[in-house]
Every structure is written in structure tokens, then in C-alpha cells.
Amino acid sequence: MLLQVILEGLGLGVLLVLICAVGIRKGAVGMVHLYPMGQPFASIQPGLYAGVQRFERSFCQRLFPISRQGRGQRDENADREDRIWRQAMKILVYGAGVLGCNLARNLLRAGKNVTLLARGNWAAEIKQNGLRIKDKFSLRTSVSRIPVVTELAPDAMYDVIFVVLRYTRLDSALDTLRANRTKNIVFVGNNVQARALAAALPGKNVLFAFALSAGHREVDRVVSIDLKKITIGQLPGATSNKQLIGRIFHGTKYKVVYEPNMEDYLLCHAAFVMPAAFACYKTDGDLKKLRGDTAYLNRLLDANIEGYRAIRNAGHAILPKEDADFEGEKYRKTCLRFFKLMCATSLGKLCASDHAMNAIDEMNALNRDLKKFFDANGAAYPVWQALEAEAGRYLQ
Numbered sequence: 001m002l003l004q005v006i007l008e009g010l011g012l013g014v015l016l017v018l019i020c021a022v023g024i025r026k027g028a029v030g031m032v033h034l035y036p037m038g039q040p041f042a043s044i045q046p047g048l049y050a051g052v053q054r055f056e057r058s059f060c061q062r063l064f065p066i067s068r069q070g071r072g073q074r075d076e077n078a079d080r081e082d083r084i085w086r087q088a089m090k091i092l093v094y095g096a097g098v099l100g101c102n103l104a105r106n107l108l109r110a111g112k113n114v115t116l117l118a119r120g121n122w123a124a125e126i127k128q129n130g131l132r133i134k135d136k137f138s139l140r141t142s143v144s145r146i147p148v149v150t151e152l153a154p155d156a157m158y159d160v161i162f163v164v165l166r167y168t169r170l171d172s173a174l175d176t177l178r179a180n181r182t183k184n185i186v187f188v189g190n191n192v193q194a195r196a197l198a199a200a201l202p203g204k205n206v207l208f209a210f211a212l213s214a215g216h217r218e219v220d221r222v223v224s225i226d227l228k229k230i231t232i233g234q235l236p237g238a239t240s241n242k243q244l245i246g247r248i249f250h251g252t253k254y255k256v257v258y259e260p261n262m263e264d265y266l267l268c269h270a271a272f273v274m275p276a277a278f279a280c281y282k283t284d285g286d287l288k289k290l291r292g293d294t295a296y297l298n299r300l301l302d303a304n305i306e307g308y309r310a311i312r313n314a315g316h317a318i319l320p321k322e323d324a325d326f327e328g329e330k331y332r333k334t335c336l337r338f339f340k341l342m343c344a345t346s347l348g349k350l351c352a353s354d355h356a357m358n359a360i361d362e363m364n365a366l367n368r369d370l371k372k373f374f375d376a377n378g379a380a381y382p383v384w385q386a387l388e389a390e391a392g393r394y395l396q
Contacts, residue, residue, distance in 0.1 A: 088113045089159040089248060092182075094152065094173065096122055099188060100164035102213040102226045105133055105144045110252040115147045115158075123150050125220055132221035136350070141221065152176050160184040160248060162209075166362045167191060174200050184244060186232065190362060192270050192369045194263045198235055207234050207241055208262035210269060214350055216358060225350055228252075233259040264311070265319040267373070270366050271307030272323075273352075275300040275384070276342075277363045280356035281391035287348035297339040301332055303384040307370065310379030360394055367395060 089112055093104040096118035104116045118126055130143040152161075161182050163173060167190045177185060178201060186207040187197060198206040209232035215224025230249075234241050242258055249256045259265050279300055283289040290296055308318055308326045318324045325331055342348035356363055367388065374381050388395055 090157070091115070091248070092117060092149075092152070092156075092158045092161045093164060094161055095164035096126070097164065097166075098215045098217060098222055098224050099211055099213055100162070101131055101133060101217075101222045102224060103162060103164060103188065103211060104146055105131060105142065106226070106228065106252055106254065107248075108144050108146055110250075112248075112252075115149055117149050117152060119150050121219075122217070123148050129220065133226075134221055134223045136215065136223060136225045152180055154179045154181070156180060156182075158182045160186060160244070162186045162188055164188045166359060168361050168365045170197060177201060177204070190270060190273070190366055191266045192366060192373065194266055195235060198238075205234075205239075205241070205244075207232060207245075208266060209233075210266065214354055216354055229255045229257070231257040231259050231262075231265060233262045233265075235263050236261040259319065261317055261319060264317045267311050267316060267370075268308065268319050268323065270370055271311060272304055274307070274363070274367055274370060275303040275387060276339075276352045277356045277367075278303070278387040278391045278395075279339075280353040281363075281394035282387075285349075285353045285357040287343045287353055290343045291340075293343075294336070294340075297336060297343070298332075299383055299387060300339060301335050303381070303387050304335070306379070306381040306384050307374075310374045310377060310381065313379065314373070314377040364395055 091107055091112050091114045093100050093107070093114060094117045096104075096116055100116070104114050108114045116126065116131070126146065127148050130145050132141055132143050134141045149156075159182075161177070161180070161184070163170070163177070163185060165173060170187065170191070174197075183203075184205045184207070185201060186209050187194075188209045188211055190210075191197065191208060194208050198204075209230055211230040212228075213224055213226040215222060217223075232245055240260065245256065245258060279287060279290060279296070305326055308323070312318055318326060323331065342352060371381075371384075374384075
């Protein structure tokens with residue numbers, strides 16, 4: 001559930017304030033897991049590192065991998081493990097918006113061999129002064145010296161390319177990706193045409209992901225909130241990519257959720273996000289105008305439920321699984337609290353209106369393609385259509 005994800009990333013202090021403010025029930029918010037030093041999340045998500053054995057070692061052995069047979073004799077298992085998991089992958093992040101910059105910075109910090117594809121004045125700025133990212137919740141600005149390219153050459157070879165572009169710009173990158181030798185391609189962001197996109201890249205291993213970060217780009221820096229959580233996987237029926245994903249994110253601070261059915265995950269995400277975008281456009285980006293308007297917020301939920309019902313009735317799964325009982329009272333109460341919280345605090349600007357107001361073309365395209373999906377499957381969505389009409393000039 002999106003509410004759980006966001007609150008996990010805001011930190012304990014903010015979390016307690018928000019719980020007190022809106023009376024969120026105990027148990028509605030997921031626990032923040034603490035991982036022992038040196039231990040990846042494979043122990044939390046079994047099978048993620050399938051094919052590469054991960055040897056269990058004590059805390060001291062992870063710090064000082066000395067064999068019990070004598071000081072000075074290294075544990076052979078530890079040597080093998082370190083060689084496998086510390087091997088740097090060559091990664092290209094194709095796109096230097098908020099999501100792409102945060103992803104590139106986080107991978108670089110983990111020791112990955114990362115290159116960022118940027119263009120124009122922004123590319124020149126990063127080359128000259130480094131990639132500067134200001135966290136909205138702190139006074140600190142990180143500066144990362146990261147290699148920058150402005151084009152993807154056909155003979156450039158990477159272990160994986162992350163394509164972090166708006167939904168409306170994905171088609172423009174397909175010819176370049178087809179011509180390049182790299183096999184593993186990960187599309188990050190909103191997408192309701194995942195299967196068609198994968199089919200457009202024959203011979204490639206295509207994955208999809210959704211990373212939780214938001215914000216905006218200024219002339220010389222990115223200002224953002226980065227929750228360091230990413231949901232990633234492939235289309236249903238495709239070969240598992242658990243081991244590849246494990247290698248990519250090993251050593252990073254990401255909480256990685258492996259999802260083998262990203263097609264349905266992204267459909268459901270769009271069906272949840274679009275009603276929130278309608279609210280942003282109705283208020284010209286100021287969600288606080290809806291504070292106390294419970295009737296309108298319930299209509300947002302009705303539209304979300306219409307979308308979920310259309311997806312389910314078309315034979316797709318409702319994901320994440322916590323949303324499967326979307327017609328139940330518990331789901332409505334939890335989501336209503338979330339929408340009220342968005343309209344009463346700056347959370348709405350961070351989570352919804354910043355992006356909606358700066359990506360109107362993307363929201364239009366998502367809405368258009370979702371409606372095509374609804375119509376193709378004979379779904380009724382009257383509340384959705386009414387909210388769309390109230391959004392006025394923003395949606396065409």
C-alpha cells in the first residue's frame with residue numbers, strides 16, 4: 001500500500017507526529033526492518049540471490065573474515081563471497097531527472113561503476129560541478145562526481161541500462177536501445193504499456209521498476225525526497241531476474257521488493273495515482289483546498305476502486321497484494337486517512353502535486369491509455385469520468 005511505503009521512509013519522528021495527527025491504527029503502517037551489517041535483504045526475501053550461495057557468518061566474521069583454523073588464514077568461503085558480491089557492475093542511468101539522479105547517486109555510493117546520460121545545460125552542470133542533490137528534510141546537499149555521457153553509442157556495453165524517462169518519452173529511446181549491444185534494460189517509472197514496450201525490444205531482457213523518490217530539478221541541483229525503496233521485476237511468464245537484481249543492488253541502501261508481475265503492478269499503480277492527479281488539477285496543485293472535503297475524497301476512492309475492478313475483471317492481479325480486498329471497508333478507511341493526510345500537510349505536495357503539475361503530458365497519456373484499457377474490457381467508470389471532467393483544462 002502506498003501509505004505504508006511513504007510513512008516507512010519519512011522516519012520515526014515524522015511518523016509519530018502523523019500517527020497522532022490522523023489517528024492511524026496500530027498495525028496500519030509497516031515496520032521498518034533493520035539489517036545486520038554485511039547482510040543483504042536475501043535473508044528477508046528468500047530466493048532473491050538464487051544461484052549464488054550466500055554463506056552465513058557471524059558479525060565478527062563479516063568484519064574480519066579469518067578462518068577458525070588459525071589467525072592469518074582467510075576463510076575461503078569469505079574470499080569467494082567477497083569476489084562475487086563486490087564485483088562492480090557497469091551501469092548506465094539513461095535520463096537525469098529527479099528519479100534518474102537519485103538512482104545514479106545511490107548506486108555510485110555503493111561502489112558501482114555508474115554513468116549518467118544527461119543532455120544540454122544540465123549535462124554541462126554535472127560535468128563541471130558534480131551532481132548536487134538537496135534532501136528536502138535536511139540541510140545537507142550531496143555532491144557526486146559521476147561520469148556523464150550525452151548519447152548512447154551502439155557499441156557502448158553495459159551490464160544493465162536503467163531507462164528513467166517520462167512515459168511520454170519512452171518511444172523516442174527505443175531505436176537507440178535496439179541498436180545498442182546491452183542486453184539488460186530496466187524501465188523505471190509509470191507505465192501501462194509494459195508488455196508492448198518489452199515486445200518492441202526483441203532479444204533484450206526487459207525489466208520494469210518503480211522507485212520511490214520525488215521532487216524537482218533546479219538550474220544547478222535536484223531538490224528531492226528519496227525513500228530508497230524500489231519495486232522491480234519482469235513481466236509474468238518471463239525468466240526470473242532475481243539473481244541479476246540481487247547483484248545490481250547488493251551493497252546499496254535500497255529496500256528492494258522483487259515483483260515477478262510488474263505488468264499488473266504498474267497497471268494498479270496508475271489506477272491509484274490518476275484519481276490523485278485529478279485532485280491536483282481540480283485545485284491547481286494546491287491540495288490543501290480539499291482539506292475537510294470528505295465527500296470529494298471519497299469520490300477519489302470510488303474512482304480508484306472502479307479502476308481496480310476493471311483490472312481485476314480483465315483477469316489481472318491486484319498488486320500489491322495488500323490492496324486485493326479493495327472493495328472492503330478496511331481499504332476505504334485506510335486510503336481515506338491517507339488522502340486526508342495529503343490534503344492537510346505538505347505530504348500532498350511531496351507525493352502528488354509536485355509531479356502532477358510538472359508532468360501534465362505524462363498524466364494525460366496515462367489517463368488516455370488507462371481509459372483505452374477500461375473500454376477494451378467493457379468496464380464502467382462513471383466516477384472516474386466525472387472527476388476527469390472536473391480537472392478542466394489540464395486533461396485533454
